[in-house]
Structures are given as C-alpha cells and as structure tokens.
Amino acid sequence: MSLYIKKVNKENWREIAGLEAAENQKAFIEPVSFCLAESFIEQLTTSLGLYAGEKPAGYAMVGFYSDEKRSIWFDRFMIDYRYQGQGYANQFIPLIEAYIHEHYDVEIIRLSFVPGNSQAERLYKKHGFARTGAYDPKGEIIMEKRL
Template sequence: MNLHICEVTPSNWRAVAALEVSPNQQQFIESNAYSLAESMYEENGTSVGLYDGDTLVGYAMYGWYSEIGKSVWLDRFMIDHSFQGKGYAKRFLVLLIEHLQQIYQCEKIYLSLHPDNNLAMKIYESFGFRLTGENDDNGPVVGVVMELLINKEI
C-alpha cells in the first residue's frame, strides 16, 4: 500500500464527488458534493482525497482551527463503499491525525458523527476519541461531538 493525502484540485474533484458510502450509511454523512461546496465557500475548510497509489479510495475535509483552543476539526471522513472492509479507515485515520498535527500543531481534534453510526464510533474510540456531550447541528446531519486530546509527549 502507498497511502497518501492529496488536496482536491480541478483535476480530481469530480472523482472525489463521485465517491459514495454504502446505501445503509448515507444517512450518516453529507454527500461529498455538499462537502466540497462547503469547503469552497466556508472559510478555513480543506478538502482532500485519500489515495492508495493512484487509486482514490476516500475523502476527508478538515480545518476550522481555533488558536484559543489549539484545536481543529476533522469535519468529514469517508471511505468509498467499494473499498470498505479492507482496513483503509484505520490506516487513513492515522495519516490524517498525523497530518493535522503537522499542519496545525493542535492539542485537540474534534469531529462529529451521527449518533447511530456505531461502527464509526468504535473506530474513533479505538484511536482515543471521546464523546464531549455536545451536539453539532451546523449541517444537514446532526451529530454528536467527539474529541481527541493529543499527547505532546509521543
């Protein structure tokens, strides 16, 4: 595997927009087309494609850094349905956490997810994310907020 993260550009945005989760997961996350538009028109959002070599397998959107809280949002993260079940989610989550730490030198990473998305919640919990007790209702999908505290001694 040659996993890497590439910004969405005029040459790959259509392929990123075409990625989809499985039909039984669609209520859990906004479409990539919606997310791409959000990252284009809301300040501070960055959209990236998740690649294995030349193959696009997923999408993520991050940003909204807070200097006061030394925090950043991993606002979207998905693996296309045809690549699910192959370990990509965990491997890319490692890369994304490292990527966000390098860019922002953050102490906290926030994300939100649909409260019924049990599989995603288990994956995030295995990385140390914990529920904050807050809700995120800034988009069409209302989610529960999770937080990862970054151990600076690692």
C-alpha cells in the first residue's frame, strides 16, 4: 500500500480531524481537532495528514522552525487507532523527516513526549532520536536528532 503525506488544507481537514488515538494513548496527545485549530490559528506549525492509500491513517505537526538554530520541532505524531499495530509509525517517521528536509534547512529535529509514554520513546530511539536531558515547559521529555 502506498504511504504518503499531504498538507492539511480546506479539502482534507475534516477527514484528518476525525482521526483518534487509541484509548490508552489519549493522555499522551491532544485530540487532532485541537492540534488542527492550534496550527491554523497560530500559523507557526504545519499540519500533515498521513495517508495509507486513499485513507487517512495518521497525523503529524511540524514547525517552530528556527533559522538561527537550524532546527525544527516534529511536534505531534499519532497513528489512528484503526491503523495501529501494522507498522505505520515506523514507515511514516522517515517520510516526515523527508518532508522536513524538503521544506526546511535544518540540522536538528526536536520532539517531546509525555513521561510514561515508553512506547513513544522506544519508537523515536529506533529512528535515531536521543534524550537531551531537557524538558519542555509542560514537563515533556525532549529528544533530538542531529542530521
């Protein structure tokens, strides 16, 4: 099945807003509808729909680009509960990194995760991210990948 990323826009926002995390993961990420609103209102991030064939399978947000630091945040990432357990997270992370490389001149990709979300930490470590020892203002653990 073909996997691809499509920027969220007026044509696809409703199908992306309908994506949901699994019940046991909802404490680790805001609802997609909140993320979309934040992205569109603040305009500091870009919302991305993650597609498996013609179906939306996940959501990601990138942004808070710093030209001075040549860094960007891979700020949100989730696979819809209906698509979990099929390897999509591992397949989409390289596609998101490719999207970042195509649209931004960066040396560092940063992300954060909620303490206790060991599944997310394992996933990000597998893709070359490492803890920085720092926490964001919400108390989330910061990881980064130097390119």
